[in-house]
Amino acid sequence: MEKRATFGSWWIGIAFAVPQVILIFTFFYWPAGEAIYWSLTLQQPWGGGNIWVGLDNFRQILDDPIYWASVLRSVVFAVASTGLAMGGALILAVFVDRECTGSRLYRVVLIWPYGIAAPALGLAFRFLMAPEAGFLAFLNQIAPGLWDPGLNGTDAMIEIIVAFSWKYVGYDFIFFLSALQAIPRAQIEAAALDGAGWLRRLRDIQLPLLTPTVFFLLVIDLTESFQDSFGIVDIMTAGGPARATELMVYKIYFDGFRGFDYSGAAAQSIILMVLIMLLTVLQFRFIERRVHYK
Amino acid sequence: MAEISLRHVAKSYGRTPVVHAIDLEVAAGEFIVILGPSGCGKSTLLRMIAGLEAITAGEIAIGGRVVNDLEPRERGCAMVFQNYALYPHMTVADNIGYALKVAGVAKAERLARIEKVADALGLRDLLGRRPAQLSGGQRQRVAMGRAMIREPAVFLFDEPLSNLDAELRVRMRVEIRKLHDRLGATSIFVTHDQVEAMTLADRIVVLHGGRVEQIGTPYAIYHQPASHFVAGFIGSPAMNRLDGRVGPAATVVFADGTTIAVPDLDLPEGQAVTLGIRPEDLRVGSEAPEDGIRHRLAIDFVEHLGPAALVHGRFAGHDFVASVPRHIAFTVVEGLTFTMPVETMHLFDSTTGRRIGIDAARE
Ligand SMILES: Nc1ncnc2c1ncn2[C@@H]1O[C@H](COP(=O)(O)OP(=O)(O)OP(=O)(O)O)[C@@H](O)[C@H]1O
Ligand SMILES: [Mg+2]
Numbered sequence: 047m048e049k050r051a052t053f054g055s056w057w058i059g060i061a062f063a064v065p066q067v068i069l070i071f072t073f074f075y076w077p078a079g080e081a082i083y084w085s086l087t088l089q090q091p092w093g094g095g096n097i098w099v100g101l102d103n104f105r106q107i108l109d110d111p112i113y114w115a116s117v118l119r120s121v122v123f124a125v126a127s128t129g130l131a132m133g134g135a136l137i138l139a140v141f142v143d144r145e146c147t148g149s150r151l152y153r154v155v156l157i158w159p160y161g162i163a164a165p166a167l168g169l170a171f172r173f174l175m176a177p178e179a180g181f182l183a184f185l186n187q188i189a190p191g192l193w194d195p196g197l198n199g200t201d202a203m204i205e206i207i208v209a210f211s212w213k214y215v216g217y218d219f220i221f222f223l224s225a226l227q228a229i230p231r232a233q234i235e236a237a238a239l240d241g242a243g244w245l246r247r248l249r250d251i252q253l254p255l256l257t258p259t260v261f262f263l264l265v266i267d268l269t270e271s272f273q274d275s276f277g278i279v280d281i282m283t284a285g286g287p288a289r290a291t292e293l294m295v296y297k298i299y300f301d302g303f304r305g306f307d308y309s310g311a312a313a314q315s316i317i318l319m320v321l322i323m324l325l326t327v328l329q330f331r332f333i334e335r336r337v338h339y340k
Numbered sequence: 341m342a343e344i345s346l347r348h349v350a351k352s353y354g355r356t357p358v359v360h361a362i363d364l365e366v367a368a369g370e371f372i373v374i375l376g377p378s379g380c381g382k383s384t385l386l387r388m389i390a391g392l393e394a395i396t397a398g399e400i401a402i403g404g405r406v407v408n409d410l411e412p413r414e415r416g417c418a419m420v421f422q423n424y425a426l427y428p429h430m431t432v433a434d435n436i437g438y439a440l441k442v443a444g445v446a447k448a449e450r451l452a453r454i455e456k457v458a459d460a461l462g463l464r465d466l467l468g469r470r471p472a473q474l475s476g477g478q479r480q481r482v483a484m485g486r487a488m489i490r491e492p493a494v495f496l497f498d499e500p501l502s503n504l505d506a507e508l509r510v511r512m513r514v515e516i517r518k519l520h521d522r523l524g525a526t527s528i529f530v531t532h533d534q535v536e537a538m539t540l541a542d543r544i545v546v547l548h549g550g551r552v553e554q555i556g557t558p559y560a561i562y563h564q565p566a567s568h569f570v571a572g573f574i575g576s577p578a579m580n581r582l583d584g585r586v587g588p589a590a591t592v593v594f595a596d597g598t599t600i601a602v603p604d605l606d607l608p609e610g611q612a613v614t615l616g617i618r619p620e621d622l623r624v625g626s627e628a629p630e631d632g633i634r635h636r637l638a639i640d641f642v643e644h645l646g647p648a649a650l651v652h653g654r655f656a657g658h659d660f661v662a663s664v665p666r667h668i669a670f671t672v673v674e675g676l677t678f679t680m681p682v683e684t685m686h687l688f689d690s691t692t693g694r695r696i697g698i699d700a701a702r703e
Contacts, residue, residue: 232425235392240439240486241413250438254429 078319084312103313112289113297113314120272120294123207127275128267131211132260135218140248142219143226153223156216164213164277171209172282195283199290202283206291209278210271218263225259226252265329269322294318342403342416342493342526343368344389349398351384351550358384359550361398366528368403371520374530375537376547377573382530383422385547386496389528390417402494418487419496423503424479426471426486433458433467436485457485477508488519495520495527501536513539534574538562546570564686568693571616571686577650579616582658583690586611592687598656601633603682612690619650619663621684625670625677632679637662639672651676 085103087096107113142152159167174180177194185193195201229252237247276295279285285292285300292300295318302311344366351359359381366372374382387393389400391412400407407415418439426435434441437454445453458464461481471479480500487495497516501509517540520527531537537544538558546553546561546569554566565571571579587593590605592615600615607613628634637660643650651662653676662678670676687696 230423230425232421232423233427235390235412236419236421236425236486237427237438238392238412239390239417239419240490241442242438243411243413246442250442251427 081312081315081319084309085316087309089308089312099309103309104317107310107313107317115289116292116294116297119203119290119292123203123210123275123293124268124271127207127211127214127271128264130207131214131267132218132263134211134215135222135263136256138215138219139222139226140252142223144244153220156219158216159213160217162213164274165281167209167213168278168281171205171212171278175205175208175282195287197287199287202287202291206275206278206282209282210275213278214267214270218267221259221263222256225256229255262329265325269325269329272318272322272325344403344494344526344528345399345401346389347399347401349385349388349400350396351381351388351393352396357550359388362552364545364552364555366526368526369524371517371527371529371540371542372545373537373541373543374528374545374547375534375573376532376553378532380547381550382532382547383498386419386498386528386530389415389494390419390496391415415494416492417494417496418490418492419498420480420483420487420500422499424471424483424500426479426482428471430470431467432463432469432471432474432482432485435471435482436463436489438486439490453489457489460488461485476503477512480504480512484516484519488523491523492525495523495525495529497527497529499531500529502531502533509536516540534576538574546573548573564695565616566695568614568616568688568690571688575618577619577661577663579618579686580655580658580660581688582615582656582660584613584615584656585609586613594656594658596657598635600656600680601682602685602687605687607696613696614688614690616686616688617680617684619661620648621681622662622678623681624651624662624664625668627665627668628677628679632681634677634679637676637678639670639675642672 084096086098086100088099088103089096138152138156175182175195177183177186177196182193193201195205233251234247237251242250272293273295275293276299279291279293279296280299283291285296294314298311298314298318301307301314305311344364346362346364348361348363349359350357350361362385364372374385376382384393388395389402391407391410391414395408402415402417427438430438433451433454436457437450440450440453454467455464458467461484463478463481463485466474466478466482471482474482480503483500500516501512504512513536516527516529529536529540538561541558543555543557544561545555548569554561554570556564556566561570561574565574565579568581572581582592582594584592584594584600586605586607586609587599588609590603591599591601592605592613593599602615623629623632635655637651637653637655639651639653641652643652646666648666649664651664651670653660653662662676664670664676688694689696
């Protein structure tokens with residue numbers, strides 16, 4: 047039985063779709079097409095003609111060890127920040143789930159970081175993490191020079207990873223908490239009667255039932271860490287020191303708008319786009335075939 | 341095997357009391373059924389015994405040991421939940437064997453015991469399946485298996501049969517009672533189905549609004565209901581209850597002027613009482629004795645059940661039901677003649693709802 051709302055004449059449906067189509071076209075397909083075109087040509091920084099070079103730009107990038115270093119950095123960043131965000135969120139969610147008084151408040155409070163614009167977040171963390179006066183300044187009192195993200199690349203990387211995962215802890219928390227609360231109480235009670243203590247119940251009953259959520263958040267967090275990290279990197283480290291925090295997305299901006307290598311930057315953004323599209327496809331495939339036990 | 345005692349056990353959620361100071365002594369090996377209407381606190385009481393719900397006041401002892409502050413796993417109870425609460429990500433075998441796994445029983449022994457339980461419940465061929473791949477009755481059996489495998493001292497059942505169809509329900513009822521007798525465990529079984537309660541129980545605890553109305557054998561509960569509520573709740577069709585007042589010379593008088601003699605009635609005149617009599621205790625039609633006090637029931641409608649017919653009508657200003665065996669003839673136009681045998685009458689105080697012992701005086 048077909049019970050969908052249908053439109054009387056074909057053009058009404060199209061008329062409704064037009065604004066959306068125009069938006070998508072203007073802000074996605076057009077620039078994306080332009081980027082593909084640029085990535086296949088040599089673009090003059092000051093305008094005036096361009097030369098078709100085929101896949102030369104891609105070859106050049108993929109031969110460049112500096113590019114591969116930024117890929118590696120992005121992967122480290124993605125894995126570390128996703129792990130940190132999900133781990134932290136899971137721990138918080140488990141505790142809130144166990145003792146639910148005020149859990150509404152936690153939910154509201156913990157979603158806020160997700161709503162903060164990355165540059166504002168970056169700025170706040172830059173102050174918090176400042177080596178001379180921030181939270182970690184005491185480290186330098188114990189051993190001078192121990193914490194200095196301005197000079198030490200590892201410190202800088204830690205800094206942006208912490209800032210980024212702070213933003214996603216709240217987001218992941220919401221999903222984990224609702225997934226935990228969706229597990230029927232009786233199942234957990236049955237396990238308690240079967241003799242399992244709370245850690246054991248967590249391991250045997252709750253975590254297995256969370257796998258769909260874990261997988262979902264894994265894909266979301268990884269995807270976001272590739273694209274949403276720009277603002278934090280730009281404000282906190284600007285890719286430094288000595289490229290130590292130059293992630294893929296930041297390198298595109300830097301090469302393009304600071305190095306005026308439009309073609310190289312375009313090729314890089316195509317690569318990043320393909321990567322994110324792959325992650326998204328994975329996510330959709332997964333959502334369709336979601337691990338259901340029912 | 342373990343005895344259970346509840347002493348003044350009470351529970352409130354915030355300021356709302358849901359269970360009021362309950363006292364109950366369950367002997368080792370006894371089968372107790374907690375019976376009551378929806379929302380009367382049956383599950384809450386059971387969950388307090390299991391340790392899933394903290395108690396607000398009082399004391400619970402299992403096997404002579406006060407368990408108030410013990411975790412559920414330290415109390416030695418196994419429970420079958422109403423919706424079974426099987427672990428959806430585990431196979432039937434893993435579901436049944438989970439308690440043994442947690443207890444650290446070696447794998448070989450675990451498998452042997454799982455198979456033994458599965459055989460007893462006819463689950464042998466289903467051990468590799470997930471709960472989602474089972475029928476309701478099969479799930480129910482898995483839930484039973486999960487409780488059985490631990491050979492617990494105490495079995496708790498929270499309406500385990502309410503999701504099954506009528507036929508399966510009767511079969512599982514018998515199975516549960518057999519299981520209880522075989523294992524010699526102490527069982528507490530919660531239900532709102534009086535037939536289940538009557539057939540399973542050694543003793544029934546009738547709960548109403550978080551209070552115990554009566555504790556007794558099915559026979560006592562049926563034949564000597566301790567209160568107006570129990571009288572109406574046990575028995576189908578329900579007992580006829582007629583509100584009236586004590587009249588002169590051992591009678592009860594009703595608003596429409598009907599007077600019924602209750603020999604040995606010794607109460608102040610004018611006291612509000614409720615006279616109760618079961619539809620099947622009436623002597624009707626040709627079986628109504630000639631020398632008795634004969635009444636007439638004006639018939640509104642008749643339900644034919646097969647072995648008997650339920651005749652609905654008005655008597656003494658109340659709706660009234662009589663059960664008429666199928667060999668007794670009657671017509672709707674003429675109405676039904678009946679007598680009320682004195683020994684089957686029940687009398688309750690209308691204000692407190694408690695039973696007044698006319699039969700105690702007779703015995
Ligand atoms: N967490 C809770 N907070 C507040 N009130 C509750 C809570 N749980 C139960 N109650 C109340 O306690 C009373 C008893 O509930 P309980 O679940 O024991 O009823 P029950 O006799 O098992 O009913 P049913 O036959 O419907 O299962 C109900 O009135 C219910 O509303
Ligand atoms: Mg209940």
